[in-house]
Amino acid sequence: MIRVLQIIDTLQAGGAERLAVNYANELRNHNVVSSLCATRLEGPLLSSLDNEVGYIFLNRKSTLDIGAVLKLRTYILKNEIDIIHAHATSFFIATLVKILIPRLMLVWHDHYGNSEFLHKRPTTVLKLCSLFFTHIFSVNNVLEHWAKKKLWCKNVSYVKNFPVLNKTEYDLTNLKGEGGKRILCLANLREQKNHIRLIEAFKIVIKDHSDWTLHFVGKDFNDHYSTSFFNKIDELNLEKQVFFYDTKSDILNILKQCTIGILVSKSEGLPLALLEYGLARLPVICTNVGNCGELISDKSLGILLNSDKDYEIAKALASFIEDETYRLNCAKNFNEKVSKYFSKEAILANVVKIYGKTI
Template sequence: MRVLQLIDSLDAGGAERIAVNFANALTTEVEVSFLCATRKEGILKASINSDVGYCFLNKKSTLDIRAIKRLRGFISQNEISIIHAHASSFFIATIIKILKPKLKLVWHDHYGKSDFLEERPKSVLKFCSRFFNHIFCVNSKLKSWVKNELNTDSVSFLFNFAVRDDVAQTTVLKGEKGKRIVCLANLRPQKDHLNLLKAFKRVTEVYPDWSLHLVGKDFKDDYARRIFQWIEKENLVHRVYFCGSCSDISSILKQSDIGVLASKSEGLPLAILEYGLASLPVVTTNVGDCKKVIENENLGYLVLPENVDALYSAFLCLIEKPNEGKINMGNALNNHVELHFSKKKTIANILAVYKSIERNK
């Protein structure tokens, strides 16, 4: 079995991390594991295992004939039998499937706005889905939507999994040790950084020695500009620190004391699993399948989305919790993530699907 993970970029997003994690994990499970970035490379390229066959297309447009020919040639040359296309890479994968009908095509739906599925564009996806041999969905809402809206019979729910990176420390967090809150989230509207900032500002009025660290990509758009303008207007520039995209996530989390997500919508966010691997106590909004990770208050705090009061109250509960309580909560989440969101379990499920679709000639 020779399998290609296909992803549009190698920026440090959730879908991108999953594609790299899968490619790396499969090196010991299949004959050869490959990964292809279609549009751009990025910080995650350094995380690709040396045993993974790698290809970059440098695709410039939706119908970039040169990129399509290069991908088709790469697949033929390496006798790849399965494409596992992540997120928006399904379109070029469908073209390749049409050109090479015997190729098996799996699509992985990472859609981050699963709480707003009524707004999701679907015409192109619906057409392409006729060529998918299987669809993986990152949460139960997406699975229901896919079954109702798309043209693929074989659909399953697949938990994400996180891994501890072994990247050397390059990021040194500012702020006082033992009093740092971290948020792993690219600057996208559904991550609702403004709600987080408003809650954190109230925290600083009670506990001015705490700091907030934002780790994620700045897309230099209106949303990002509003975030930075708000931080400056509210005089939080010495309490809120933006780290940008970082590869040394494990190191960053070791320097942190609370993990947070304030999203309006999610699938099953990789950030929460990474907080769990780092044994951090967590506050997250109750969106997507976050509740399947934070099942009860022994594992962390679930709060209503777009609710500053709820997020602020949860922060206070954690900050004021004795150190032993914080440690116990972080350890409980670590045990839960290791048991239910393990690489071994997820890869076994993926391999079962791969083998099944290969049998269906």
């Protein structure tokens, strides 16, 4: 059996982090001995990790934390790991340990969310590290083409993200507002996610639909953008209709309480939240960034926005609010597409096949 270690910098509830945990948990069903390493910070996703999955936390304090590198090396040798599957920015420590253990195969998973702005991406260190990559997984076609053109690894594949929604029995979140009239945005408080524009659009919507509410779930980084977000809610007097819940682990429970799922990001890879909306049978509205157009490929699947202007977002929301039949049909069709083409079984079977070719 292949022994694979997923590496991720934190276990905070972001898309790349959730996917790393999903890989670690689900690969056990594909004849893989699975482990996971968090390098810098633990978080709420640790509770989602199956007990049968091996786990190590490095508590890495700096980029060149030699103690953390040696701790990781010891774990890999002790557990006879064959492949390290490094997600996002964890590629650097993965490269260091690959240099120390040359027999290791290193797969890098590129989750870069700003794929609309790749010209601004720092590449010097990544390009050097790519000399040690056996294979690169890219979460959308844009990143796949970029890696083939810019990096020094000849094996690059577009690998779809897949959603997993597990039922939890604890720390259950009760959303405010009226049932059947809740809009959900599942995204950490980062500028690229465009929360403030969504709030401005929602202010337009409630002129005619004052009984609807907007709910944000995601990590608050307590930075300038966070301050702007909460100031906008206050400025528009939306404290009783817009609610923020920070990081939550009971995502399935939250999705079940909502009526519409929305993302109006300025840039994306292939957002896991969008797939989770589909798996939970929510009708979706999303901006046409990253590979979102692959998911919402026609109007029967949801509403794909070519603009993030507030009135365009408001128009899309009003369409779903005012036409229940259209809303429910989109939810059904999108659920069927996600279940068929983004199933964990098919995607992981392909990943394990690639793993097998690397060793």
